[in-house]
Amino acid sequence: GENVEQHPSTLSVQEGDSAVIKCTYSDSASNYFPWYKQELGKGPQLIIDIRSNVGEKKDQRIAVTLNKTAKHFSLHITETQPEDSAVYFCAAMDSNYQLIWGAGTKLIIKP
Amino acid sequence: KAGVTQTPRYLIKTRGQQVTLSCSPISGHRSVSWYQQTPGQGLQFLFEYFSETQRNKGNFPGRFSGRQFSNSRSEMNVSTLELGDSALYLCASRGKLNTEAFFGQGTRLTVV
Numbered sequence: 001g002e003n004v005e006q007h008p009s010t011l012s013v014q015e016g017d018s019a020v021i022k023c024t025y026s027d028s029a030s031n032y033f034p035w036y037k038q039e040l041g042k043g044p045q046l047i048i049d050i051r052s053n054v055g056e057k058k059d060q061r062i063a064v065t066l067n068k069t070a071k072h073f074s075l076h077i078t079e080t081q082p083e084d085s086a087v088y089f090c091a092a093m094d095s096n097y098q099l100i101w102g103a104g105t106k107l108i109i110k111p
Numbered sequence: 112k113a114g115v116t117q118t119p120r121y122l123i124k125t126r127g128q129q130v131t132l133s134c135s136p137i138s139g140h141r142s143v144s145w146y147q148q149t150p151g152q153g154l155q156f157l158f159e160y161f162s163e164t165q166r167n168k169g170n171f172p173g174r175f176s177g178r179q180f181s182n183s184r185s186e187m188n189v190s191t192l193e194l195g196d197s198a199l200y201l202c203a204s205r206g207k208l209n210t211e212a213f214f215g216q217g218t219r220l221t222v223v
Contacts, residue, residue, distance in 0.1 A: 034211055043115075043201050043214030044154070089154065097208035098167050099144075103153040 002027040002094040006102025014110050019080055021105045023090035024072040030100075032093035033073045035064060037086045038104075044089055048075070077107075085109045113138065115204050115215035123221045129190040132218045136183050136204030142166075143185040144212065145177060148199045160185055161208065189220075197222045 003026040013019045025033075031052040036044035050057045050064045050073065057064050061080075066073040077084055090102040116135040124130050136143050144167075145157040156169035160179035177187040183204075189196055199219050203212035 032209060036214075041216075043203075043216050045214065046211045049211060093209065096167065098156075098159065099212060101154045101156070 002030055002092055002098075002100040004090060004092050004100045004102045006090050006105060008105060009103065010106045010108070012108040012110060013080055015080055015082060017080055019075075019077045019084070019107055021075045021088055021090070021107070022072060023074070023092075023102050024070075025092040025100070026071065027092070027094055028068075028071065029095045030092040033064070033066060034091050034093075034099070035075045036089045036091070038089065039086045047088075080107075080109050082109050082111065115202060115213050117200075117202055117215035117218050119218060120216065121219045121221075123223060124192050126192055126194060126222055128192050129188060130192060130220060131186050131188045132200055132202075132220070134185045134187075134202035134204075134215060136185070136202075137206070137213055140204035140206045140213075141183050142205040142208060143179055143183065144203045144205075145185070145187050146201045146203070147171070148201060148217070149197075154201070157187065192222045194222050196220065 006023045034049035035047050037047045038044040048062050048064050050066050061078045063076040088105045091099040118133045142161045144159040146154045158177050159167045163179045174190045179185045199217045201217045203214045205212050
């Protein structure tokens with residue numbers, strides 16, 4: 001079945017710098033890859049997603065890239081701000097429409 | 112449009128008791144999934160219901176069960192609670208199976 005690995009588990013960046021979180025997946029049939037942000041005490045919230053017919057998608061300071069050949073996708077956050085501090089989860093949707101989740105990345109923005 | 116609503120938000124139970132958590136999905140959504148999240152851990156999938164039928168199930172013992180009603184509201188039950196069941200329980204709903212999941216705020220269960 002599908003397996004998703006997410007790195008790093010913790011990422012500390014200076015405010016204003018960029019942050020990159022990477023995920024790899026195993027099932028080449030997976031075709032939907034969302035990214036979620038979870039703030040303290042809240043449920044995860046979708047911030048951006050990408051489907052396998054697209055290589056890159058941007059939304060203001062956030063972008064996601066997908067490399068189907070290598071089976072990996074990445075979240076890029078530019079000009080990081082204190083409010084970007086949170087736990088980020090990637091996921092891949094398998095052929096049974098089940099979301100398989102990465103282990104999460106704790107992003108810390110240093111002032 | 113109201114979001115996913117989970118009740119109660121907080122719960123304290125004693126070992127050996129049972130507990131029922133409730134999840135009301137976004138109106139029109141027929142898929143409801145449940146997850147367990149322990150401190151520092153990711154999202155551990157419990158099960159998913161779609162139109163009152165269990166579609167997928169994670170690797171949890173039989174003490175964890177769920178159901179979905181005809182109005183798509185879902186409940187999960189944990190019997191014979193153990194200390195290790197203390198966690199944040201999240202539910203998520205989807206309109207179509209190949210679209211994004213919307214999460215509730217979660218129910219924080221503490222077993223003492």
